[in-house]
Amino acid sequence: MKRLLSLMRGLATGVVLALCTVLFVDIPDAQAEYGDVVINNYSDAAGMRPAVFPHWFHRMRFRCKVCHADLGFKMKAGGNEINMVKIIDGQFCGACHNGDIAWSVENCNLCHSGKPGTQTQVHESTIHKLAQPAGTPKK
Amino acid sequence: MTMISRMAFLVLALAAVPAAAEQSGKDVYGKVCATCHASGLAGAPRYGNAGDWAPRVAGGVARLYQSALNGTPKGMPAKGGNLALSDAEAKGAVDFMLAAVKDAARPAAAQAEPKKAEARKDEARKADTAKDEPKAAPVPAAVATTSAATTEVAAAAPADVNSFNRLLKPVSKRNLPPPEDGIHDPSSDGTHALQPPLTAFGPLPKSNAGNRINWVEALNQKKLNPRYDRLDPKAEPVVMDLNIVREVKGSMPDVVYPHKQHTEWLDCSNCHPAIFIPQKGANSISMAAILMGEKCGVCHGKVAFPVSECRNCHSKKKELAVRPAAAEPAK
Known part of the structure; x- marks a missing residue:
């Protein structure tokens, strides 16, 4: 009888845990700004939050040409293999985020502000919607 | 008397409301x-x-x-x-x-x-x-x-x-x-x-998709003047004003591609020659490719206005579609 009870209790906690993962871990439909880029090439593995790049904020200040032609950013989310060494070396984000043109790299959490586990994506891009239509549970 | 008592009651009631x-x-x-x-x-x-x-x-x-x-x-x-x-x-x-x-x-x-x-x-x-x-x-x-x-x-x-x-x-x-x-x-x-x-x-012109901002119009109206050079705030974009018309199949209006609006933001090297070969008839473009993030879809559907805005590109009415309608009122 006691065994049965403990078994039942174990089952119940299991069900509750599963529910918790569904309710809390699974992120409900994100509603971020169109064009926000989440870059999670190395962040999760390094124990940092993924970086979020707000396209809208940058295009109000710089034309596409500055980053995508002059600085050599490929037009592919996660396709530039950016890491902090390159940034501190003045490449990619580091061309401006050096304390001269924009704030410097010590403000970790301003970029690394994504929810842990968010995959690399251009948020709300057509391909992102096609591959993962709104309302379907995320995998 | 009754009037005064009523007034007094009203005043009392009003005063009592915040207290109560x-x-x-x-x-x-x-x-x-x-x-x-x-x-x-x-x-x-x-x-x-x-x-x-x-x-x-x-x-x-x-x-x-x-x-x-x-x-x-x-x-x-x-x-x-x-x-x-x-x-x-x-x-x-x-x-x-x-x-x-x-x-x-x-x-x-x-x-x-x-x-x-x-x-x-x-x-x-x-x-x-x-x-x-x-x-x-x-x-x-x-x-x-x-x-x-x-x-x-x-x-x-x-x-x-x-x-x-x-x-x-x-x-x-x-x-x-x-x-x-x-x-x-x-x-x-x-x-x-x-x-x-x-x-x-706040002050930027609105649109119906994407960021809900009409970025091209924002430049036109000089509500925005993003830098064209990382360091030089006075650098001016090299704008090329040349429309390319692409005839499309079916009843959809033809596509007019304006170099002007694109070169205001971008450099030639962003598109040519990797995405588009700069030669007439050399590029086959389909909506399927665009939806999958190729050709125009490298930007449109990611940062530039999305493909839901059909008529921004498919903007040139076909002659064939116009003729019967134009002929009727003449009779």
């Missing part, structure tokens, strides 16, 4: 909040539903108070739309709703993860009492000023009437501030330091 109006959180909930928070109207977190409240409680009680007092861009009007409520009464109603969730959350969540739940509450308490107060304040305040109009609209019309269409984003879910947008981590201090998009978008 210190209603309990429960009363306020019943009279005001329950309209939305009982049924979950317009996406409101439902009373006693721990799942609805958990992500909000995680943001701290101070932020919930702010939302109750100032409203939220998701559709919650300030003080639930009843501005006669005092701040204390509105906060009391929040406490009343939170108490119900704490009770309800225990049997479900707290049994399995009591430590996590406690930690969360502790965080919320810390945020409430100490350092987070000034940090959290600027965000909701900024939102409240800029989105007051949208909040009113969202509250007046049932915001989620069109939510049966999964692809249509309701007004209440557009241009959300970073802590509420679902990809930023609200528990990071950096998230709360970021600018909410609506505070920047």
Whole structure:
């Protein structure tokens, strides 16, 4: 009888845990700004939050040409293999985020502000919607 | 006599209202909040539903108070739309709703993860009492000023009437501030330091898709003048004014590709020769390719206006389609 009870209790906690993962871990439909880029090439593995790049904020200040032609950013989310060494070396984000043109790299959490586990994506891009239509549970 | 006594009674009654109006959180909930928070109207977190409240409680009680007092861009009007409520009464109603969730959350969540739940509450308490107060304040305040109009609209019309269409984003879910947008981590201090998009978008011309901003028009109207060079604020773009017309199959209007609007933002090397071979007839483009993020889809559907805006590109009416209509009135 006691065994049965403990078994039942174990089952119940299991069900509750599963529910918790569904309710809390699974992120409900994100509603971020169109064009926000989440870059999670190395962040999760390094124990940092993924970086979020707000396209809208940058295009109000710089034309596409500055980053995508002059600085050599490929037009592919996660396709530039950016890491902090390159940034501190003045490449990619580091061309401006050096304390001269924009704030410097010590403000970790301003970029690394994504929810842990968010995959690399251009948020709300057509391909992102096609591959993962709104309302379907995320995998 | 009767007139005077009536007046006196009225004055007394009016004077008595604010004094007697210190209603309990429960009363306020019943009279005001329950309209939305009982049924979950317009996406409101439902009373006693721990799942609805958990992500909000995680943001701290101070932020919930702010939302109750100032409203939220998701559709919650300030003080639930009843501005006669005092701040204390509105906060009391929040406490009343939170108490119900704490009770309800225990049997479900707290049994399995009591430590996590406690930690969360502790965080919320810390945020409430100490350092987070000034940090959290600027965000909701900024939102409240800029989105007051949208909040009113969202509250007046049932915001989620069109939510049966999964692809249509309701007004209440557009241009959300970073802590509420679902990809930023609200528990990071950096998230709360970021600018909410609506505070920047105010004067820019609107559009129906993407960021809801017509970026090309913003340049035309000189509302924006983003730098063309990283260092030199005076560098001028090399604009090329040449339209390319692409005839398309079927009844869809032909595509007019304007170099002008593109070269205002981009450099030739962004598109040529990797994406488009600069030669007439050398590029085969299809909507399928664009949807998959190739050709025009390298930008359109990611940062530039999305493919839902068909007529921005398919803008040149076909001669064939025009002729029969033009011939008829002549008869």
